[in-house]
Amino acid sequence: MPEKNTTYKSFKEFYPYYLAEHSNRVCRRLHVIGSVLVILMLIYVFISSHWWWLLSVPVIGYGFAWVGHFFFEKNKPATFQYPLYSLLGDWVMFWQVLRGQIRF
Template sequence: MSRFTSFQQFYPYYLQEHADARCRLMHYIGSSLVLLVLVFILLTGAWLWLLSLPVIGYGFAWFGHMVFEHNKPATFQYPWYSLAADWVMYKDFLTGQLPAKLAQAGISQG
């Protein structure tokens, strides 16, 4: 992997590492569950559940990489860019912007 000096440079690479829609789905499931658990925590004050958030979020994502993408998650080399990119990809998915951004990154949607 080359060294990225900005998030703008990193994000297309991140999308290329998530070309398989099933891997992206695993990310969306993990991110959605993280948000649901956060709401649960805020409503109940069960702060110990905060410890589960990385397990939930990364667990689903890493499963997607292992089973569908067969690649090493970018988290290990670019932890902060990767975390931010995961939420940007989730936002792009929810707002319908993802197909255009995948196309810009050279990913066909078969």
């Protein structure tokens, strides 16, 4: 199992660690809900041209994810140590949940 303080040279190396940090189903579900709400908010912003609502996107996305980590997974979000890999990991995991590769 990859360790938390490892320096990852690629996203491919990082992703198994990311998945291990999301083993709790409630945490994964909160990530998926946050991602769906981010997509819906982006659609709303572009349709309505209410650009200031873009400020809510990180709050929505990270808010649901962090609740999952702090209250259900009981770990520190990978975002704090690996912000870009973590963001990419969230969307890869979201896509894999949608495709049935990861259990919702």
